Amino acid sequence: MWSAAEDESWGRNAAAGLLEGHESPAAALLAGNGPDAWTGFDREVRRLLRCHPTPEGGGRLEARLCHPDGRVRMAALAAWRNPPLELLLIRCADWVPQVRDRARRVLGRAVARYPVRNRDRARRALNRPVADDPALVLTALVPLALRLAGREHGGWAVEQLEAALSGRYSLLAAWWRPGLPSTTWSRNSLTAAQREAMLERLTGSADRPTRRFAARVAVACGQYGTRELARRAAAEGDPVTGRTWTDAALAAMAAGGPDDRAVDILLGSRSAPVRAAGVTALRRAGRAAEAADHLADRAGQVRACARWLLRQDGGDPYAHYRGLVTDRRRVTRYAVAGFREVAGRSDGPLLRALLDHPEGPVRATALAGLRGLGLVVEDAVLLGMLEDPSASVSREAALGLLGVAGRLDSAALADRTGPEWPPHTRRAAFRLLRGRGGSAELRACVAMMTDPDPVLGLYARSTVLDWNWLSTLDEGEAHQAELGALLARAAQVLDVRRLRLL
Template sequence: MGARRERAVLAGRESASRLMHGGESGHTPEPLPEGSVHTWIAFDQAVREIQRRHHGTAPDGHPVVALCHPDGHVREDALRGADPVPELLAIRCTDWVPAVREQARRVLLGAMAADPAGTLRRLTPLLLRLARREHGAWVLELLPLALRGTQVQAELRASADLPTRRYAARLSLETGRFGVRELARLAAAELDPQTGQLWADAALASMAADGPDDEAFASLLGSHSPAVRAAGVTALRRAGWAARAAEHLTDRSGLVRACARWAVRQDGGDPYGRYRELVEDPGRITPYAVTGFAECAGRGDAPLLRGLLAHPDNAVRAAAVGGLRLLDTTDIALLRPLLDDPSAAVAREASLSLRASAGQLPADWLRARMEPGRPVHTRRAAYRLLHEQGGVAGLRAAVELLADDDPTLRRTAAQHVQSLWSPYRPLALPVRDPEVGALLDRCTGLFSDWVIRQMRSRLGLPAGPSTADGY
């Protein structure tokens, strides 16, 4: 369960608790914003559970409690009252008691007849979730008919609730009323990758049937979504425009670059040769040209990338370091000085490339680069490698940063120290080491006294001050 859904469920349970334990002052939760479907579902379940455990804690006949009551007769009677809460009415449409769900559906159909746009706008996200239930198939029969030809369908295509957004897009595509250029524009502007793929596939299918369209391709290839751009690049070959795929060999997305290389090869071209021309031309070289070159180069091309480590452009240097890592040609002597590079991107790439060889780097040399006077990106890169070394060196580095001025380093170091402890695996530290004991004494605030005692016991260390004080 994602964090957002957890928060929504917790909000529903808390609302139920306030209602059920509020006596005569109990109240119905305020209308929830779109996207809070899990809150209403959790609220319904929680009210019913509390009612089972504590019968009579809410006022008799309270309409919200009655709609969620464990007794089906009570729920059915509540649906015959005036204006049931729309979200709870929708939930009752998939009730396990036939009489309850039939009555709920009659009431919901009446609400839709009275205010179709408002009801659909408010309840569609929840109804789509309820459609997954055992008795939810009715929803999938209702919604296409209710939404067809309404402005609400267009509104739902922009919903923040992704299942709703995708459902509205599929319904819209079934009408067949969109031209290829509009389909391509919708794909290019779509923020949700899955929905964007729906629009892009429809645009490409239209062009496959009716012929390519320059404006539609321009929209697809200019999209912010890598998946949409990749679909457009791949389709260039089917449209007979494979030569244009070469323009996307240096796209910022690896997926698009891979599709462009495929299209160029299918057209008889040589992507490797094109990349090499770009990388060797000072006036045309770009970071993504370097990365693309590394993606299709071999180890024999490493000297060309090494020569770019002194390039004046920071992004090109960083791409060259990453490219050497792709070729699996790590040169420790060459990469070590790059931890001191003025570019944060270069230092980060260098630290990533050196991770596998971190044990071969002198710990004192790395600790010197963690000193407060050094640039922040150098300190972070050096700490990343000391942490990779593990053992006492990694713990020592982390403990030294627990009071650092840099909040990112403090937070990262604290997380690394806390990750040492697990009841299910041994501690990756030497036993009976006095320095380890002294370092643990400096980070007792990150653990409970019980955990500290367990750690010291496993490491064969005497009880520390915090443990002795706590017991």
């Protein structure tokens, strides 16, 4: 995946080197970088030429193509036979109409002829292989075209690419001659094999906007079948692109009939929205009875779809969940979470019975479910669960006690912040001490400034730095002698000037 900041920085450095007289062409300096390197190069050249109109490398054609003066850019387009296609594409979104139109004509001819007629010369100049197939050149330009689409005149290139990939007409010969007959377009259009190869490369790009664009075009063209759409949806990590593939797969199944294999592919995805779509597709496939298998999915969205489907089939999700949480061998944390989503306050005893389950995640989810239902768990029980070996249980117990931290014994909580306790227990106790506020919080923060846990130490030091010591003294929460001792211990993190004032 490209880093936009690094690429832009690289482009600015290349622009500075070019204007300082670097011998390598811009294409060689920026080879292997993403689209932001080219836009950064263009902006930096323009900025430097405004500040220093006559630098050493200001006469280079790359610099003239990015010059602030539109007449200079126009002359560079007329004089340069083989300019970098990336700079040409940027000039196709130029704010000057004459420059913009000429750049589009030059780019059309360059894409059609440059790779083949000047392959050897380009390879020597750029020190990189140059593709024979114009479709490969177009593929490399797509990320930059998508970046330029946000500009006032930048949508043109994306429209042309989409039209070429759809097979409507050719970018290679008809860009600057819109009046050409359709027979001429068809002779110069990309072949079906070229379009398929371009879409395959674009859908596998590391650049998210490129994958989103390619997915949209491929779906519009009907490029893939139902199972391939489902496979791409299941494998896609970007939610937007995954939604495109998923909707297309569901539409294909609605039009062409259910496909069990495609449904199974959707259900096996790691993405929750894709799995949810697979659950809803079970109904059309005549497999609604399988909804019960997804009631304990790890994603709430999938569980909700499974409950809906089960109700549509005449089932009762509550009964299924009750059977899961009462079977200690089958119950999981996600089964408990699903039961909480359909349970009422009368189901508290079922959740309370899981507080001693051997699995920590089950105990933590049951505790969270009780809190979500508004059911009170005794302070003594929650204080005991602060020492639970599972960090998730200790965290949930602290959340349950946070609202009543003021009535807890601060000394007992402070004992649990000692180095002999595991980090999650110390964090839970410290959280409750901070929830108490006042001198109890200050004592805990001063004591834990040097805690080996970096998170606890950071929280403690930041609290001490922002503490209002005089307010604590005025409110009588601590004696002056005790505050003086705490201040002396906190001297290592306080500013000398502030410490002297205090």
